[in-house]
Amino acid sequence: MKKIFVAAILASLAFPLTAQDVQKQIDRYRELLADGNPAELLEMRGEDLWKQKRGPKNASMEACDLGLGAGKVAGVNAVLPRYFADVDRVMDLESRIVHCEVTLQGFTMAELTKRPHSLNQSERQTDHEALTAYVVGQSRGAKVNLPQSHPKERESFLRGEKMFFFKGGPYDFACATCHGVDGQRIRLQDLPNFQKADNAQRAFTTWPAYRVSQGAMRTMQWRLLDCFRQQRLPEMEFLSPASIDLITYMGVKGKDGTMDAPAIKR
Amino acid sequence: MKIKFLPFAAVAFVLFTGGCATMQPGPTAVDTSREVESLARRFPPGAKAPTDAEIVALLKASFKDSPSAKLDRLDQTPLQMACTEASRSGKPLDEKLRDGLQAAALASVKYPADGKYLGDWKRGKAIAQNGRGLQYTDKVGDVAGGNCYACHQIDKKEIAHGNIGPSLTGYGKLRGQTEPIVKYTWARIWNSHSFNACANMPRFGDAGILTEAQIKDVMALLLDPESPVNQ
Numbered sequence: 001m002k003k004i005f006v007a008a009i010l011a012s013l014a015f016p017l018t019a020q021d022v023q024k025q026i027d028r029y030r031e032l033l034a035d036g037n038p039a040e041l042l043e044m045r046g047e048d049l050w051k052q053k054r055g056p057k058n059a060s061m062e063a064c065d066l067g068l069g070a071g072k073v074a075g076v077n078a079v080l081p082r083y084f085a086d087v088d089r090v091m092d093l094e095s096r097i098v099h100c101e102v103t104l105q106g107f108t109m110a111e112l113t114k115r116p117h118s119l120n121q122s123e124r125q126t127d128h129e130a131l132t133a134y135v136v137g138q139s140r141g142a143k144v145n146l147p148q149s150h151p152k153e154r155e156s157f158l159r160g161e162k163m164f165f166f167k168g169g170p171y172d173f174a175c176a177t178c179h180g181v182d183g184q185r186i187r188l189q190d191l192p193n194f195q196k197a198d199n200a201q202r203a204f205t206t207w208p209a210y211r212v213s214q215g216a217m218r219t220m221q222w223r224l225l226d227c228f229r230q231q232r233l234p235e236m237e238f239l240s241p242a243s244i245d246l247i248t249y250m251g252v253k254g255k256d257g258t259m260d261a262p263a264i265k266r
Numbered sequence: 267m268k269i270k271f272l273p274f275a276a277v278a279f280v281l282f283t284g285g286c287a288t289m290q291p292g293p294t295a296v297d298t299s300r301e302v303e304s305l306a307r308r309f310p311p312g313a314k315a316p317t318d319a320e321i322v323a324l325l326k327a328s329f330k331d332s333p334s335a336k337l338d339r340l341d342q343t344p345l346q347m348a349c350t351e352a353s354r355s356g357k358p359l360d361e362k363l364r365d366g367l368q369a370a371a372l373a374s375v376k377y378p379a380d381g382k383y384l385g386d387w388k389r390g391k392a393i394a395q396n397g398r399g400l401q402y403t404d405k406v407g408d409v410a411g412g413n414c415y416a417c418h419q420i421d422k423k424e425i426a427h428g429n430i431g432p433s434l435t436g437y438g439k440l441r442g443q444t445e446p447i448v449k450y451t452w453a454r455i456w457n458s459h460s461f462n463a464c465a466n467m468p469r470f471g472d473a474g475i476l477t478e479a480q481i482k483d484v485m486a487l488l489l490d491p492e493s494p495v496n497q
Contacts, residue, residue: 154309162316166342168341171468173468186430232400237329242329
């Protein structure tokens with residue numbers, strides 16, 4: 001049933017832009033949100049991928065330790081990024097998924113990080129996006145509570161905090177320029193203020209998200225890549241140290257929020 | 267089950283450009299009401315505070331160098347460094363430091379050699395709408411826009427405006443076209459830090475975002491009595 005519904009929505013993407021009555025459209029959009037999220041299809045594809053034997057080692061991802069023990073998927077996104085003793089560093093969800101694909105399945109880092117994000121709605125979503133969608137979906141309802149007792153976890157937060165306020169580039173922007181004041185908007189887009197617990201919770205718990213304007217689900221790594229683009233900094237490397245520290249910072253700020261991702265966004 | 271044929275892209279378009287929102291002027295400084303944490307909680311045993319040098323090194327290791335956006339964008343100017351610290355700590359700049367930074371910014375302003383400050387408001391309108399420029403996805407030499415609407419209300423008819431900066435509606439009508447106003451506005455656009463060291467407005471002239479001719483055009487958008495901004 002849901003598949004038919006989603007297919008209908010995807011087919012309608014080709015319609016011309018005729019909308020005039022703003023409020024009516026927003027109401028319909030809201031109604032739709034309650035009905036279903038196209039990311040659910042991707043979650044299903046991700047679940048199949050997760051359980052499939054893949055890669056040179058012909059293994060599934062089911063033995064992957066995402067932070068709550070090998071094979072445990074439920075709730076992991078609410079405690080990530082966190083410290084992993086086997087690599088002696090802090091990893092975010094997407095780094096850990098890639099790590100397991102390398103160690104369990106035998107894929108190379110280079111092939112997995114070459115093109116993690118699909119380009120646009122006309123292109124099939126990547127396996128990385130599907131796996132991330134599946135795992136994140138298994139955290140719905142979990143309370144965000146990133147561990148901060150290991151020194152490396154705390155240091156990741158402290159670095160993330162400094163990076164959040166780091167002003168640089170030709171526009172002199174920091175994350176805090178756009179996300180440090182209440183009630184700020186760029187054009188009509190509301191900007192969460194990460195110094196406010198409720199704002200930070202909403203932002204952290206709703207990513208990854210299905211982006212209606214792009215017809216695709218986007219991961220948190222993509223969100224940072226795109227905000228750094230708006231900040232006029234160079235192109236962020238996938239799984240880079242800065243990305244992990246910033247996600248730690250946002251996750252700690254979003255403590256006690258309830259995971260509800262992949263969400264649906266404009 | 268219900269099957270709805272709703273043009274998704276249309277909704278996205280509407281949410282992006284339409285919708286109604288309260289239009290209060292935005293705050294201009296970064297909020298300082300950050301939670302005050304005890305030192306013991308901030309630094310559990312074994313955790314060290316990162317140094318500024320470590321942060322720059324980590325950032326440089328986190329980005330790709332490309333011709334349109336080089337890694338030297340991570341090298342902070344003294345002003346960027348001072349304003350980073352001010353916003354992080356919530357403490358305003360030391361007065362002397364602030365005055366020095368503002369004086370240096372004002373000294374960077376290049377006024378038009380031909381003495382003409384106002385161009386064509388119609389071209390200025392397009393420049394104010396255009397959000398392109400200086401992203402790694404742009405090409406070297408691409409013409410940038412001013413993206414003024416991202417942060418300012420300007421023409422009342424354009425409802426898709428942000429609120430990081432104050433409303434500029436009626437700017438010329440309210441302030442007139444006297445020389446001090448014209449020169450102030452030019453300097454404000456060329457290097458906004460001339461008047462507020464840590465202002466969250468890009469240095470459109472100083473950083474080479476807009477050309478002199480483009481700045482004349484947005485000047486006209488704000489100051490020309492014919493401009494829709496002043497109707």
